Amino acid sequence: MTATLSTPTGGRHPAGRPAQSPAGHSPGRNTEKRRQRTLTWVLAVISLFTVAPLIAVAVLALSPADAPTLPYALPSSLTLDNIVRIFNVGEFPLWLWNSFLYSAVSVVVVLLTASMAAYALARKRFPGRNALLWAIIATMMVPVQATLIPTFILISKMGGVNTLWGLILPTLANAQAIFLIRQFVRDMPEELFDAARIDGAGEWRTFWQIVLPLIRPVLATLAIFVFLWHWNDLLWPLVVGQSDAARTLTVGLATLNTETASTSNVMAATLVSFIPCLVIFALLQKHIVASITHSGVKG
Amino acid sequence: MSINTRTRNTLAGRHPELTAQPLKPFGAKKARSREALAGILFVLPTLIIFGLFKFLPIFGAGAMSLTEYSLNGDFEFLGADNYVRLAEDPNFWQSLRVTFLYVAIFVPFIIAVSLAGAVLLDKLVRFTGTFRALLFIPYLSSFVMAGIIWTWIFSTDGPLNAALGSLGMGPVPFTSGPQLLVLLSLAVVSVWKGFGYSMLIFLAGLKAQPAEVHEAARIDGAGAWKSFWYVTLPLLKPVVFFVLVIETIVGFQVFDTIYVMTGGGPARASHSLIYFLFDEGFKFFDFGYASAIGVVLFVIVLILSLIQQRFFEGKDSK
Numbered sequence: 001m002t003a004t005l006s007t008p009t010g011g012r013h014p015a016g017r018p019a020q021s022p023a024g025h026s027p028g029r030n031t032e033k034r035r036q037r038t039l040t041w042v043l044a045v046i047s048l049f050t051v052a053p054l055i056a057v058a059v060l061a062l063s064p065a066d067a068p069t070l071p072y073a074l075p076s077s078l079t080l081d082n083i084v085r086i087f088n089v090g091e092f093p094l095w096l097w098n099s100f101l102y103s104a105v106s107v108v109v110v111l112l113t114a115s116m117a118a119y120a121l122a123r124k125r126f127p128g129r130n131a132l133l134w135a136i137i138a139t140m141m142v143p144v145q146a147t148l149i150p151t152f153i154l155i156s157k158m159g160g161v162n163t164l165w166g167l168i169l170p171t172l173a174n175a176q177a178i179f180l181i182r183q184f185v186r187d188m189p190e191e192l193f194d195a196a197r198i199d200g201a202g203e204w205r206t207f208w209q210i211v212l213p214l215i216r217p218v219l220a221t222l223a224i225f226v227f228l229w230h231w232n233d234l235l236w237p238l239v240v241g242q243s244d245a246a247r248t249l250t251v252g253l254a255t256l257n258t259e260t261a262s263t264s265n266v267m268a269a270t271l272v273s274f275i276p277c278l279v280i281f282a283l284l285q286k287h288i289v290a291s292i293t294h295s296g297v298k299g
Numbered sequence: 300m301s302i303n304t305r306t307r308n309t310l311a312g313r314h315p316e317l318t319a320q321p322l323k324p325f326g327a328k329k330a331r332s333r334e335a336l337a338g339i340l341f342v343l344p345t346l347i348i349f350g351l352f353k354f355l356p357i358f359g360a361g362a363m364s365l366t367e368y369s370l371n372g373d374f375e376f377l378g379a380d381n382y383v384r385l386a387e388d389p390n391f392w393q394s395l396r397v398t399f400l401y402v403a404i405f406v407p408f409i410i411a412v413s414l415a416g417a418v419l420l421d422k423l424v425r426f427t428g429t430f431r432a433l434l435f436i437p438y439l440s441s442f443v444m445a446g447i448i449w450t451w452i453f454s455t456d457g458p459l460n461a462a463l464g465s466l467g468m469g470p471v472p473f474t475s476g477p478q479l480l481v482l483l484s485l486a487v488v489s490v491w492k493g494f495g496y497s498m499l500i501f502l503a504g505l506k507a508q509p510a511e512v513h514e515a516a517r518i519d520g521a522g523a524w525k526s527f528w529y530v531t532l533p534l535l536k537p538v539v540f541f542v543l544v545i546e547t548i549v550g551f552q553v554f555d556t557i558y559v560m561t562g563g564g565p566a567r568a569s570h571s572l573i574y575f576l577f578d579e580g581f582k583f584f585d586f587g588y589a590s591a592i593g594v595v596l597f598v599i600v601l602i603l604s605l606i607q608q609r610f611f612e613g614k615d616s617k
Contacts, residue, residue, distance in 0.1 A: 053449070
């Protein structure tokens, strides 16, 4: 199904559209120029719709608490007071830390266990291999909400409600990560593994020093998406982390919003929650775009 | 890929001349059991995690939906009673209606917006990367964050009603008014947050279209609109279908924005299927009943996935 999507750079207009504006034909070039200008304006207006709400959050978060409120007037000055306040008052720093652990630990463990499993499923023969592979792929058909109740019961029996490990553990099962990495490992040349075997490399060394470095691109992609899934997740943290000990940022924000917290506090917290996502995007934009267009990673 | 068709990886398998003939069966057997052991050890962490937190809960959901399950772990076998109760529960039908109505609004909406964005970006020659980034940015936010921002935008003293007020209209109760308005408001939030992803998929599909057909349409005198309607769109059909199924599944799982913006209200007007599951499970602790709702959701998503698979398999076999 990704066959139709897998050639995004398939040479339609590698350098603009030479065919439509041949040099020398000045009328054609002028219409094309005018078209491009209109197009740019239309896209600028659409961009305003996508970006304006985010700018509003930043302005509200950085306005003095007693400033005239948007949308009637812009604040005369900006301040970090609200940001400083939410870090000093209440459990906000703890939520931030919990979200960070929820995301970071999951990224590390998912990538490690999924690569190990993908390597074995693609390259090793052992009894039950195909059955396991199909069972893992089949779980992708089951929406997480459908198993919310039994997972909660299981975690509560294990004593994991309102604990960080109870929050993290069930989300470590990531079929999509295994599936994607396996495709990569499967396409590696057999000679690579023969060479390692002849050199006397053990199984673990082969995995660590040959497989892992070669699947770095897919690991980078998955790291971004697993991080975003966890950082932005609501339903499971809401169910399992009701006390502050395991409450994540999204759950905290949702409660702040329904309580009578001031707009400037809520927006300051919202802005802080968005900064890591923005930083990741700024650094790895090309990677994110390429991975969506090539493999259809679903976030 | 079948195991048997692959060549043996062992030294003896690939270079038989290096191994003395009588020793080969013994060496191969040992190597094979070593390989199996390594495979099992590598897959073991995943096996444990999936066994406990995927396979067990999937069977658990089915089993629990046939019981009355209380918080302290006592349960009573009910057979199909929970499903009978669902069929007779007006709140279930209400949540199902809300969800289908929401999907009917959300899916065409997000496809139209993401397709429009992709077509415009595809035609643009300069600043493509900048605009792609500006249109994609909301995708990075959480539904919670999107819900908080838009609650403010939609509020009675928010910017949208201020703008409408200056035109002498409103205030419009975007999140507390009639059902269609509330569901439309919720769809706006999800489209704003989510369309960047589908837009990129559409964009990839557009870039993969051969330039020649568009050129031919132009020479035949087709304008931009005709060329889009009769050439671009038919060629894009598989991609549109792919996005359609994915966004439909996303639509059926709507919860976060409802939790943040309306709490299922007003008067259950936005009480979606997942919200119903959440309420029955974690407000009334009716775990057996909530599990049955989960099974219904699973069946809906399964049907959609099967339609998708059937469609793409049919295409491949041509």
